[in-house]
Structures are given as structure tokens and as C-alpha cells.
Amino acid sequence: MQITKFSHSCVRVEGAGVLVLDPGVWSEQSALDGADAVLITHQHADHVNVDAVTEAAARQPGLRVYAHADVLATLPAIGSAGTAIDPGQELEVAGYRVRTSGGEHAVIHPDIPVIPNVAVLVSDDSGNFFHPGDSFTVPEDTEVDTLFVPLNAPWMKVSEAIDFVRAIHPRRAYALHDGLLNDTGAGLYGSLLERLGGTTYKRLAPGTTID
Numbered sequence: 724m725q726i727t728k729f730s731h732s733c734v735r736v737e738g739a740g741v742l743v744l745d746p747g748v749w750s751e752q753s754a755l756d757g758a759d760a761v762l763i764t765h766q767h768a769d770h771v772n773v774d775a776v777t778e779a780a781a782r783q784p785g786l787r788v789y790a791h792a793d794v795l796a797t798l799p800a801i802g803s804a805g806t807a808i809d810p811g812q813e814l815e816v817a818g819y820r821v822r823t824s825g826g827e828h829a830v831i832h833p834d835i836p837v838i839p840n841v842a843v844l845v846s847d848d849s850g851n852f853f854h855p856g857d858s859f860t861v862p863e864d865t866e867v868d869t870l871f872v873p874l875n876a877p878w879m880k881v882s883e884a885i886d887f888v889r890a891i892h893p894r895r896a897y898a899l900h901d902g903l904l905n906d907t908g909a910g911l912y913g914s915l916l917e918r919l920g921g922t923t924y925k926r927l928a929p930g931t932t933i934d
Contacts, residue, residue, distance in 0.1 A: 724819070724847050725934055726869065728927040729754045731902030732770055734854060734871065739818025739847055744854050745770040749902040751929065755779040760817035762808075763790035764856025765828055765840040766797060769902065773797050780804050789816055791839045810841055820846040825860035829878040849934075854899070859887045867891050869933075871899035874912050874926070881912050888920035897933075898926035 724738035733750035736742040740759040747769040763771045780786050780801040788805045795805040810826045825842035842860040844853050852869035853862055870893035872884050888896050901909055909926055916924045
């Protein structure tokens with residue numbers, strides 16, 4: 724599989740099919756071009772651009788959208804193109820094996836209700852990658868090749884990102900959820916992950932593709 728990182732938390736996978744994860748309002752809408760399926764971890768706008776996904780479903784009749792029922796409720800126009808998912812499932816999406824986990828968004832503040840968040844492990848015969856959405860969910864009983872690690876958010880601190888990478892110990896890690904940072908902040912956080920995470924780490928420029 725080939726993985727292209729778009730801005731913030733959006734990732735596009737190409738190989739058996741074209742799968743797009745978390746195409747939010749801070750990500751390039753072009754990530755959705757030609758997609759066979761979209762997978763959304765949770766309902767926040769930086770992870771799902773409702774208008775863009777709705778337009779893509781209308782433009783590409785075969786497009787399927789996989790998300791928690793709470794997310795699908797914000798996408799009424801896609802109708803039967805939507806499939807509800809929950810943690811603890813194994814399914815095939817756009818030719819890839821997908822295993823879901825997690826369940827809850829990380830806590831932003833005790834006064835803010837916690838919403839559902841579905842983390843996903845995407846695999847094919849060439850390897851796998853893990854996208855946690857807005858959580859530090861650690862996948863069970865698997866070795867992770869590529870980890871997308873949240874870099875900055877209202878719900879986290881950098882020590883948690885470091886411990887997350889250490890807990891999973893992937894072959895390599897790349898920045899996710901980095902749209903709130905300028906280059907100075909991303910560089911500082913990245914240097915800490917490189918030094919303390921225990922694996923190879925890099926922040927990809929939007930549009931960069933890796934194997």
C-alpha cells in the first residue's frame with residue numbers, strides 16, 4: 724500500500740483500492756478524489772468535512788462511508804452509502820483489512836462530554852498502519868508497522884504522545900493532528916519524539932507519499 728499524508732489528520736491509502744481517513748475541514752478536499760471508501764474516526768469538524776464528504780458521495784456513486792452512528796447522523800444526504808462501525812470489529816474496506824478499537828475520544832475537559840472515537844488498524848499483505856483518531860488507544864495483539872501519532876491538541880500533552888509511541892513500539896511513526904502547530908512548535912515536539920519515542924519519527928509535508 725501507498726500512504727499519502729494530507730494536512731492535519733487526513734490520510735489517503737492506495738493499493739487494493741483508495742481509502743481516505745478523516746478528511747476534515749483543515750485538510751485538502753482533493754484527498755477525496757477517486758476514493759472508494761471514507762473512514763471517519765469521530766464527528767469533530769477537523770476530522771470530517773460534512774460538505775466535502777456529502778459532495779464526494781454524490782459525485783462518486785460507488786463511494787462508501789464508514790463511521791460511528793453519531794457521525795453518520797451528520798451526513799443524512801449520503802443515505803445507504805453509510806455503514807455504521809463500532810470498536811471491536813474486523814471488516815474489509817476498499818480491499819483492505821480494517822480492525823477497529825478504542826471507543827472514546829480523549830478527555831478535553833471534565834465539563835465537555837466525551838464522544839465516541841473509533842481507532843483503526845488498516846492492513847494488507849504489505850503491512851499495516853494505525854490511525855488512533857483523537858485518542859491514545861493502543862491496539863492489542865498486533866505489531867504495528869506505521870503509527871500516526873497525534874502531535875498537538877486540546878486533549879493532550881507531548882509526554883502522552885511519547886508514551887503512546889513507546890507503548891506501541893511501531894517500526895516507524897509519523898505526525899498526525901498537527902494542523903494547530905506552526906513549524907517551530909512542530910519542530911520542538913518532533914525533536915522530543917525523535918529523542919524519546921524509541922523509534923524512527925518524521926513529520927510529513929502535506930501530499931507526501933510513503934510505502
